[in-house]
Amino acid sequence: MSPSRVLVTGATGYIGGRLVPRLLARGYVVRVLARSPQKLTDVPWAGEVEVVEGDLHDPDAVERAMADVDVVYYLVHSMRARGDFEDEESAAARTVAAAAKEAGVRRIVYLGALHPDGPLSRHLRSRVAVGRILLESGVPTVVLQAGVVIGSGSASFEMIRHLTEVLPYMPAPRWVRNRIQPIAIRDVLHYLLAAAELPPEVSRGFDIGGPDILRYGQMMNAFAVEAGLRQRPIASLPVFTPWLASQWVNLVTPIPRSLAVPIIESLQYDCVMREHDIDAVIPPPPEGLTGYRRAVRLALAKERAGEVETSWQDASVAGAPSDPLPSDPEWSGHTVYTDVRERDSSADPELLWRVVEGIGGERGWYSFPLAWALRGWADKLVGGVGLRRGRRDADHLNTGDALDWWRVERIERGRSLRLRAEMLVPGRAWLELAVRPRDGGGSHYRQRAVFFPRGLAGRLYWFAILPFHGVIFNGMANRIVYEAEHPGAASRVARPLDAAVGESADA
Incomplete structure (x- = not known):
């Protein structure tokens, strides 16, 4: 049978x-x-x-x-x-x-x-x-x-x-x-x-x-x-x-x-x-x-x-954007704002990737934590998910995982991570983090924020937060590279696990 x-x-x-x-x-x-x-x-x-x-x-x-x-x-x-x-x-x-x-x-x-x-x-x-x-x-x-x-x-x-x-x-x-x-x-x-x-x-x-x-x-x-x-x-x-x-x-x-x-x-x-x-x-x-x-x-x-x-x-968030990031050619004729930061690093690509995949949750976002916290509280006040949603696993991400106010839209293990914003904003937003090996050794880190504004409110929102980008996104790129390059970074990225309790299957 x-x-x-x-x-x-x-x-x-x-x-x-x-x-x-x-x-x-x-x-x-x-x-x-x-x-x-x-x-x-x-x-x-x-x-x-x-x-x-x-x-x-x-x-x-x-x-x-x-x-x-x-x-x-x-x-x-x-x-x-x-x-x-x-x-x-x-x-x-x-x-x-x-x-x-x-x-x-x-x-x-x-x-x-x-x-x-x-x-x-x-x-x-x-x-x-x-x-x-x-x-x-x-x-x-x-x-x-x-x-x-x-x-x-x-x-x-x-x-x-x-x-x-x-x-x-x-x-x-x-x-x-x-x-x-x-x-x-x-x-x-x-x-x-x-x-x-x-x-x-x-x-x-x-x-x-x-x-x-x-x-x-x-x-x-x-x-x-x-x-x-x-x-x-x-x-x-x-x-x-x-x-x-x-x-x-x-x-x-x-x-x-x-x-x-x-x-x-x-x-x-x-x-x-x-x-x-x-x-x-x-x-x-x-x-x-x-x-x-x-x-x-x-x-x-x-x-x-x-x-x-x-x-x-x-779980899916009611009212949150769910459409994937359009490919670049589809941007033609649309207003799109981007913020791109790139860094060369002496760190091995695998170690740099571990820092990228371990971002958010208890580790935070590597720059200006007060600004991230205030934006999270503002989102909570208007009924959004806020920044404290955290992440399910401290070291690994999967497609569809929640990551603070982001959702993992796509992950190519060891290469790239794309996050879609689920906070309440007048538009649609993504954050992409990518790692590539560099000729001669080391790695290259690329970070891109993408924002599709909705109406006048979306445009005003982008320009209102634009002065903070130099601090937040620049500091974020610098700190991610720093964490990967300096001795002891690996031990900070890999969170030690408590011993699992044998009877805790199905908990």
């Missing part, structure tokens, strides 16, 4: 990016539907999957992706805070439901959200609606309803971590007293994998969660204990509306406002399991479900070891 073929939607996301390699390890033939296939270029399993380009709003692409598929994983959910995303999500679910029925798919698996009865936030309401549409598709469907997912790189974990680490005292809204049943990422994956093999008569929603029910404030202080921090006093303030809370999260954590809003809205309710029927069809893992503190411990070990498999950082 040939292996089952599985279609994963959302394979570039936090959950999907972890599920795919585990499906492959179990012998499934995996196909992914991706709106931006280039994001998959550098993932370790890229050569082992079939890729169909398109999204869930394209019936033709969905139909192509469904051909000869046995199981469909629906792992897509909009995290936009504005617009008619509820209608769009329902339309996408209907497209998938119809195509799955037509293609003879034997199972749909959808990851939804724990929710109470009664009025819900827009995002919870949308997830419930998507689950209902899939259950009514005529295809056997399992809707797994999970609460806060705890794992290295998850948005919920990162929000807890930064709020706890940054604030010695936590003024908080009343929802910090709401009850939550968090679940470890390893347990979510356990249920997702097992759901593919359920018999066809199983078609319904199931609540899933970890063994602990906690208040949000308790989750923060339990994190503090595992991270070796002092527990934080938390004051519940009734004046903290969801909107104000999301602005607060946006300012004091790397989580952008567009992502903070749906998370905060979902925390307005007690989100705990109302039934444990899942145990009858999918038993817990042999070692038992993972408690909250152990999940935190595993996630911290992964982050300290630099082994974060997927991260919220790599």
